[in-house]
Amino acid sequence: MTDQRDHTGQPACPSLTRRHFLGLGSAAVLGGAAAVYGYKKRRPPESPSQTFIATARDYGEALDQRILDGLTELGIDRKFVQNKRIVLKPNLVETAPGQSHINTHPAVVVAAAEAFRRLDAGEVIVAEGQGHRRDSMIVLDESGMGEALLEAGLPFVDLNHEEFDTIPNKGRHTGLANFHVPKTILEADLLVSIPKMKTHHWVGMTGAMKNLFGVMPGIVYGWPKNVLHHQGIHESIVDINSTVRSAISIVDGIVGMEGDGPIMGEPKNVGCVIVGSNPVAVDATCARIMALEPSRIDYLKQACGYIGPVSERRIAQRGETINSVTTPFQMLDFPHLQSLRRT
Amino acid sequence: MRSTTCRWGGLNRTDMSDDSVKVHGASQDQLVDRLLDHANEDGGWGYRPGTLTAAEPTAWACLALQLQKVPRNTVVRALRQLAGMQLSSGGVPVTRDVDHPCWTTPLAILAWLSADAESSTLFLDHVTRAASWLNEDRGIPVRNEPPLLGHNTQLIGWSWTTETHSWIEPTAYAVLALKALGEETHDRAREGVRLLLDRVLPEGGWNYGNPKVMGQTLRPFPATTGIVLTAIACEHRDASIDRSIGYLSKTLPTLRAPVSVAWALMGLSAWGARPADAAAHIHRALDRASTSAPNCHSDALLLSASAGTFPFQSTRIARIDD
Numbered sequence: 219m220t221d222q223r224d225h226t227g228q229p230a231c232p233s234l235t236r237r238h239f240l241g242l243g244s245a246a247v248l249g250g251a252a253a254v255y256g257y258k259k260r261r262p263p264e265s266p267s268q269t270f271i272a273t274a275r276d277y278g279e280a281l282d283q284r285i286l287d288g289l290t291e292l293g294i295d296r297k298f299v300q301n302k303r304i305v306l307k308p309n310l311v312e313t314a315p316g317q318s319h320i321n322t323h324p325a326v327v328v329a330a331a332e333a334f335r336r337l338d339a340g341e342v343i344v345a346e347g348q349g350h351r352r353d354s355m356i357v358l359d360e361s362g363m364g365e366a367l368l369e370a371g372l373p374f375v376d377l378n379h380e381e382f383d384t385i386p387n388k389g390r391h392t393g394l395a396n397f398h399v400p401k402t403i404l405e406a407d408l409l410v411s412i413p414k415m416k417t418h419h420w421v422g423m424t425g426a427m428k429n430l431f432g433v434m435p436g437i438v439y440g441w442p443k444n445v446l447h448h449q450g451i452h453e454s455i456v457d458i459n460s461t462v463r464s465a466i467s468i469v470d471g472i473v474g475m476e477g478d479g480p481i482m483g484e485p486k487n488v489g490c491v492i493v494g495s496n497p498v499a500v501d502a503t504c505a506r507i508m509a510l511e512p513s514r515i516d517y518l519k520q521a522c523g524y525i526g527p528v529s530e531r532r533i534a535q536r537g538e539t540i541n542s543v544t545t546p547f548q549m550l551d552f553p554h555l556q557s558l559r560r561t
Numbered sequence: 562m563r564s565t566t567c568r569w570g571g572l573n574r575t576d577m578s579d580d581s582v583k584v585h586g587a588s589q590d591q592l593v594d595r596l597l598d599h600a601n602e603d604g605g606w607g608y609r610p611g612t613l614t615a616a617e618p619t620a621w622a623c624l625a626l627q628l629q630k631v632p633r634n635t636v637v638r639a640l641r642q643l644a645g646m647q648l649s650s651g652g653v654p655v656t657r658d659v660d661h662p663c664w665t666t667p668l669a670i671l672a673w674l675s676a677d678a679e680s681s682t683l684f685l686d687h688v689t690r691a692a693s694w695l696n697e698d699r700g701i702p703v704r705n706e707p708p709l710l711g712h713n714t715q716l717i718g719w720s721w722t723t724e725t726h727s728w729i730e731p732t733a734y735a736v737l738a739l740k741a742l743g744e745e746t747h748d749r750a751r752e753g754v755r756l757l758l759d760r761v762l763p764e765g766g767w768n769y770g771n772p773k774v775m776g777q778t779l780r781p782f783p784a785t786t787g788i789v790l791t792a793i794a795c796e797h798r799d800a801s802i803d804r805s806i807g808y809l810s811k812t813l814p815t816l817r818a819p820v821s822v823a824w825a826l827m828g829l830s831a832w833g834a835r836p837a838d839a840a841a842h843i844h845r846a847l848d849r850a851s852t853s854a855p856n857c858h859s860d861a862l863l864l865s866a867s868a869g870t871f872p873f874q875s876t877r878i879a880r881i882d883d
Contacts, residue, residue, distance in 0.1 A: 312768075312780065312782070350782075351784070352730070352784060352785075353782075353783075353821045355820065355849065355853065356783070356784070356816065356821045359849075368852065373854075376608075379609075379615075380608075381656075398659070437662075438659070438722070439722070440662070440664075440720070440721025440722055440728065441770075442769060442770075444720065444721055444722065448724065448725050448726075478775060482774075482777045550775060552775070
């Protein structure tokens with residue numbers, strides 16, 4: 219790869235010289251062994267990406283205002299949003315009693331919808347194609363999302379069973395020539411990724427970029443989106459984000475998940491919401507908050523410069539500082555995960 | 562070729578109270594009306610009304626409506642739609658517009674086999690070609706070194722799509738289709754059953770496919786548990802199956818989502834454990850469905866579950882070499 223350096227002399231993008239998944243064998247195919255890298259020439263963005271951090275100690279706070287503050291900082295105003303069709307994509311996976319930290323909290327989704335409505339959005343829709351449970355209605359019922367959406371007058375679209383169109387894969391880090399993308403996503407004026415801040419036992423962390431696995435219809439990709447796992451989770455993340463661009467990311471970092479994420483881990487109080495317009499920059503910021511080194515996370519390495527920046531110096535931080543909210547996340551005791559921790 | 566001796570547990574209407582029969586009948590009428598109203602002009606069904614005809618909701622609508630008093634032509638048109646979707650390989654893809662994946666093929670087999678005696682000969686060739694596809698299709702085994710996964714990754718079942726590992730739901734559908742074909746002792750059917758039993762969770766039930774990842778035991782889901790219990794009906798009943806039936810019986814009263822309620826009832830019925838208040842569960846699921854956009858797939862499943870018997874049980878089991 220090209221060794222690009224920023225103005226401090228630091229590499230703008232980390233070097234891709236070895237595979238972090240070496241040694242896992244083909245068992246990782248089920249959850250994310252990477253394929254051979256198809257790395258591309260890239261240029262860093264012309265201007266720094268902006269990421270906004272707001273503190274929010276619990277879900278009862280005025281989250282819509284926090285999110286609106288973030289959008290304003292990013293320059294996303296009424297003129298930009300007015301009359302647009304906004305699709306909010308939360309992270310719903312599965313449910314279990316007392317395990318509300320698996321999924322994006324309904325309060326964050328409703329608050330995001332309210333923020334866009336205050337900016338005169340034409341239509342706000344919530345859409346998800348959850349990766350584990352096929353029955354979206356049970357996930358909506360048990361997560362509390364269904365009731366919250368009903369109260370807020372927000373329609374829900376089940377992307378797993380939606381009509382889709384076939385479009386070229388613009389990333390080609392995987393061997394997939396095309397993606398089958400639901401029409402709801404293709405017809406959106408603004409796609410907003412609303413993930414939960416969580417560890418991920420195959421790729422290290424899951425945030426704004428990995429969340430877009432959920433736009434791929436299960437009837438084509440299976441549950442848990444097996445095709446993407448077989449093609450390499452890291453590579454699939456980059457390809458999907460190259461092809462289906464989320465304009466805005468809003469991360470539920472109020473209560474995250476540490477340990478055996480993305481479903482079996484423990485709740486982690488962080489107390490913040492992150493808003494950004496570039497998903498690579500947002501995930502790099504989330505990694506730093508979790509005390510992970512983003513330059514060691516393969517999908518961020520592959521996306522760096524090509525989709526967005528990873529280097530802290532190329533991300534304009536607004537709102538709270540990263541240091542003020544940094545909360546180290548426990549990682550499972552496997553070499554490919556422990557190696558991601560900041561030392 | 563063997564004829565199957567396997568039969569699913571049925572619903573005995575004489576065991577139901579008058580009120581239950583009334584509720585049951587009203588629910589069924591509502592579901593039949595909705596399905597008929599929501600059929601596409603081509604005779605098939607999309608997942609949602611007005612969307613492209615898809616194999617899964619069309620197959621389930623056929624299975625469910627075969628047991629109801631609906632014009633024969635309604636079902637035959639839909640079965641013809643499925644036949645029209647079939648590829649030269651014998652596979653039936655998920656929608657008319659794509660040529661893969663074809664995990665829906667066993668559902669098409671079940672639908673064609675459910676046709677009445679008069680219609681069944683129309684689809685015999687389609688069944689034969691689909692059965693051939695089913696025999697050829699296989700999930701890929703993967704290594705599990707070091708053991709990060711809690712299942713036997715070498716068992717060959719069926720996958721959602723080609724060149725991927727086998728998973729619970731497509732394998733269960735394939736086993737159901739092979740049993741309906743009278744091939745319950747076929748090597749692939751037996752391995753499919755072994756795969757399903759290998760992946761049961763320690764406390765009972767099944768999730769989407771893994772009992773464990775990274776040493777951590779995963780959680781059961783009602784729908785997949787119901788699907789597997791339906792597929793392995795008539796197999797040797799052991800403690801793991803008892804635990805799975807127990808899990809589903811305990812979970813059912815908490816459910817309102819139609820797909821989960823439907824599969825929970827079908828799974829329990831398959832083992833003679835259908836609850837006496839099944840009609841109330843279906844009624845509650847219908848109430849829940851009324852709060853969201855209409856869904857042909859869940860309506861068809863709920864109608865199938867309301868019948869209390871697996872749909873093709875009431876028809877002759879076709880033999881592909883007849």
